[in-house]
Amino acid sequence: MRKPVLTIFYQFNPWYTSIGGIQTLINTFIKYAPREFEVRLVGTASDRSQVLGKWQQKEFAGREISFLPLCLIENDDFRGLIPTTIKYTAALVGRNYASDFMHFYRIEPTIVTRHWQGEKTLFIQNDIQAQIAAKDDKNAILWRKFPSAYFALEKMLVDQFHQIYSCNTESMKLYQQRYPNLRERVAFLKNTFDEEIFYPLPPDKREQGRRELAMRWGLDDNTRFIMFAGRLHPQKDPILLIRSIAALNNSNIHLLMAGNGELAEPIRAEIARLGLAGRVTMLGAVKQKELADLHRVCHALVLSSAFEGLPFVVLEALACGIPIVTTQAGETPKLLSSDSGIVCEERTPDCIANALRQVVMNPERYPVSACVRTAQPYAASTVINEVYKKMWQSWETKYLVTASR
Structure with missing residues (x-):
């Protein structure tokens, strides 16, 4: 045959x-x-x-x-x-x-x-x-x-x-x-998600990785990281995300944006307009294994999308043990449990900022085990x-x- x-x-x-x-x-x-x-x-x-x-x-x-x-x-x-x-x-x-x-x-x-x-x-x-x-x-x-x-x-x-x-x-x-x-x-x-690439770290190594990341960019040792990964495209509405970071108003929470696209320059302009240069880092396109390393030391993944299917990045982040903050878009809201993320009822800067604040400042409510369990069937x-x-x-x-x- x-x-x-x-x-x-x-x-x-x-x-x-x-x-x-x-x-x-x-x-x-x-x-x-x-x-x-x-x-x-x-x-x-x-x-x-x-x-x-x-x-x-x-x-x-x-x-x-x-x-x-x-x-x-x-x-x-x-x-x-x-x-x-x-x-x-x-x-x-x-x-x-x-x-x-x-x-x-x-x-x-x-x-x-x-x-x-x-x-x-x-x-x-x-x-x-x-x-x-x-x-x-x-x-x-x-x-x-x-x-x-x-x-x-x-x-x-x-x-x-x-x-x-x-x-x-x-x-x-x-x-x-x-x-x-x-x-x-x-x-x-x-x-x-590819389980050979996306998996969590033990707590001590995760904390060590977070500190090393903060040191690499000259940030405060206590900096907590939020991750966005995707095409910089109107579907993902990254401008809304930047405004949400402004509404969050916490200098110890830093947004990492992995991705590229037509909205890159408008995003940079919005970052400058809102005075967020020290709170947002645009990484450009990031290879899969590098993205997994970043996921493992972040406190949350955020989606501000207008519409979605089920983003791979959601499953990849959960598999690395980090919770999700998402708008009411696609399958993600149906996927999440109360201990693996928050679904924003409104697609507004204040609503997204409040959800991010709750997840990042209360990590014990969103344990690694719950996030990994949510991703496992995928x-x-x-x-x-x-x-x-x-x-x-x-x-x-x-x-x-x-x-x-």
Whole structure:
């Protein structure tokens, strides 16, 4: 029996630090792929030295994969005049990379793949309805200007998928309601954290790490750290977070912002306007293992998002033993227990500041054990292996049917 081939389609380069939950999920699917599968990735080049449109064998996370850079995207953390998804979709025209299994993380590229043979799976990361309807920033996503066009496109393309996985229960329900004939194909899929990277430290080492971090940046020895990690994008509303730090008004609480994106300069301007230069550090893009080290010495992770799915960073932070402060966005509020975080009833600076104050100043109420316990069902080795198990069962059935003919 030959190995079944899985081809993943997404506009990124896994060897280049790129921000986003989709990238994290794909990386995990590659890392935890069983040896019985051959894995391919149709991605993008991050610099002009890479040859476009040709397969190459490369190693990622200890696993050999076939990689094909489809087009050049030098920095996808910043939006250009032409959306990256459109560039990627256009580059697929006239090509055929069909395989036994195909994974898609945006629906637009499947305009080209509708007639390709093989089992296709669509992964949905956000609450689509909330994403389209949100009014806080009309420029957050292009489809917000044309919601009827998006849903018309979706209706035209959705029948091709053998499986639709959503990490957001509202999007799962939406798809089941909009496409009752596909109801059995739509399922909830837990997002994950990599337990080999994200885990807690013993209390003494955690305290030592916190002191070393404060010393590195010339901060007071008693400084307590809050973490934000994600794309600096209107969806995440980092400007609201900066205003929340101002409302917190505590010089011994310091915000670390890991990530990059189009709002980087507006954030710096807001930090300067509010006089927060000594209370906020912008780290830029941070590699996964470095992010885990930061999580382990922080007192909280904060999300000020307008809409979400289930952010990977939430699971990663909980797995490192730190509690969450979040707005009412996505699955996170449903995930948290009373001893692993706080859900803000209002998306305002004062409400977020009050929640941060409670979590950071009362760590005994949010023990490491409670945070880790909340994250445990989302361990990658369990969740991803279950998906591959279903794929293998489907492959075995097809192989046996073919062999019997």
